[in-house]
Amino acid sequence: MQFSFMKKQGGSHPEEKKDRTRKIPIVDATIPKVLIFPVSMHIGAPAKPIVEVGDKVKVGQMIAEAGGFISANIYSSVSGEVIAVEKRPSTGGEIDSIIIKNDYEYIKDEPIVEPGKSAHMTDDEIIETVRKAGIVGMGGATFPTAVKLSPPPGMTIDSFIINGAECEPYSTSDNRVMVEYAEEIVSGINLIRKLFPKIKKVYIGIEDNKPNALKSMREATASYRDVIVQPLKTMYPQGSEKGLIKTMTGREVPPGGLPAEVRCVVMNTSTIRACYRACEFGEPLTDRIVSVSGTPIKEAKNLRVKIGTPIDSLIEDCGGFSEVPGKVLSGGPMMGKPISDLGISIIKGTTAITVLTPAEADEGEEKDCIMCSECLNVCPVSLQPILISDAFDRGNLQKAKELGAMDCIECGNCSFICPSKIPLLDNILAAKAAIKEQEAG
Ligand code: SF4
Ligand code: SF4
Numbered sequence: 001m002q003f004s005f006m007k008k009q010g011g012s013h014p015e016e017k018k019d020r021t022r023k024i025p026i027v028d029a030t031i032p033k034v035l036i037f038p039v040s041m042h043i044g045a046p047a048k049p050i051v052e053v054g055d056k057v058k059v060g061q062m063i064a065e066a067g068g069f070i071s072a073n074i075y076s077s078v079s080g081e082v083i084a085v086e087k088r089p090s091t092g093g094e095i096d097s098i099i100i101k102n103d104y105e106y107i108k109d110e111p112i113v114e115p116g117k118s119a120h121m122t123d124d125e126i127i128e129t130v131r132k133a134g135i136v137g138m139g140g141a142t143f144p145t146a147v148k149l150s151p152p153p154g155m156t157i158d159s160f161i162i163n164g165a166e167c168e169p170y171s172t173s174d175n176r177v178m179v180e181y182a183e184e185i186v187s188g189i190n191l192i193r194k195l196f197p198k199i200k201k202v203y204i205g206i207e208d209n210k211p212n213a214l215k216s217m218r219e220a221t222a223s224y225r226d227v228i229v230q231p232l233k234t235m236y237p238q239g240s241e242k243g244l245i246k247t248m249t250g251r252e253v254p255p256g257g258l259p260a261e262v263r264c265v266v267m268n269t270s271t272i273r274a275c276y277r278a279c280e281f282g283e284p285l286t287d288r289i290v291s292v293s294g295t296p297i298k299e300a301k302n303l304r305v306k307i308g309t310p311i312d313s314l315i316e317d318c319g320g321f322s323e324v325p326g327k328v329l330s331g332g333p334m335m336g337k338p339i340s341d342l343g344i345s346i347i348k349g350t351t352a353i354t355v356l357t358p359a360e361a362d363e364g365e366e367k368d369c370i371m372c373s374e375c376l377n378v379c380p381v382s383l384q385p386i387l388i389s390d391a392f393d394r395g396n397l398q399k400a401k402e403l404g405a406m407d408c409i410e411c412g413n414c415s416f417i418c419p420s421k422i423p424l425l426d427n428i429l430a431a432k433a434a435i436k437e438q439e440a441g
Helices: 123-132 173-180 182-193 211-220 241-249 269-281 311-317 374-378 385-393 397-402 413-417 424-439
Strands: 034-038 062-065 080-090 093-102 159-164 201-207 227-232 264-268 287-293 301-306 327-330 337-339 352-356
Touching (some): 034 080, 062 093, 123 269, 159 173, 159 241, 159 269, 173 182, 173 211, 173 287, 182 269, 201 211, 201 241, 241 264, 269 287, 301 311, 374 385, 385 424
Antiparallel strands (some): 034 093, 080 093
């Protein structure tokens, strides 16, 4: 039986476009000569560089340390020399970055913990290792995982949800991680669930357009009676955190609330695998899987990429463009960020690079709202996107806030569906930023 939190409200059906990469095994990306590490590749305070120009670094050596409780360490993914610490473009604008020249020797630093001991770690050691490894939500959220694993005292967690929905069109990195590394995901589940002894059920939610991932996760969990591999209806945004919680447990996270408030922890498949590898092998987070696809890409691929690799290197790995692209996105077409500079690098939360033709990227001319209500119908969190957008246009931030702007999960469904091509999400994002700025004083 398929499940979906969006039976009654919201959701859309953008074309899946996953066929080019869903069955393609992961291969190593070329490791470039120069890698770029923005110090802010996570939610929270930027990390602070601890290396200087001229320093020699090893693979897995910390180069920037967390800048606060909500922040994350950053490690070099190659050995070589620091050649600059300067601002560089990234998906979030110009950001302080550490630039490392690869020496192609791949000399490894010491593991962050003694390998082979994860089964005997205490709770504190697991959380500390995840923190030390610089692991953040690798599904794109980039929230520091150690913080997520430390809910406020008094909050009991009884449900553990693994997010394998991967509902963004084109993206197939999580799909391949589930197909190729199911055992490591299960080892990660066993490790993390120890932190929450009251967990009664573990749910692995996977959209039903990923039969191979469903099969491999079912095989890997066959001997666990309390682990449920749940097929989900293919629908966007099936993988939203609050939506998954509702689908799996029937519980609703209150507006502005945390999953822990409804006794749930949700983790992405790649994140949980990274937690296992950090604790079992002492590996900090230095690489990730990225799918590279879209019509103009000559040979679409799933690549194992060193964090810090510029996007143009991945495009080259895929044979380049067969035509001049209309848009290159970090992520998928619904929530991805448009990129104007292919020299920006892959960071911890980059799930996919999606390239659209000019025709696919053409959003058409913006017209007046025809009051069709479609944007309301597709909003998975029951907002009225046009009213929020309108309030922002009129400079009425208070009204935008009252209408729930801050509860928008930024899925992009409203913009996608709007026949008048009104940039609803862009306006709501701008409203959220303005409200945050106003509240900060
Ligand atoms: S982007 Fe926000 S307002 Fe628009 S459909 Fe998604 S959640 Fe609703
Ligand atoms: S979908 Fe577009 S045209 Fe329809 S009500 Fe919303 S903003 Fe207006």
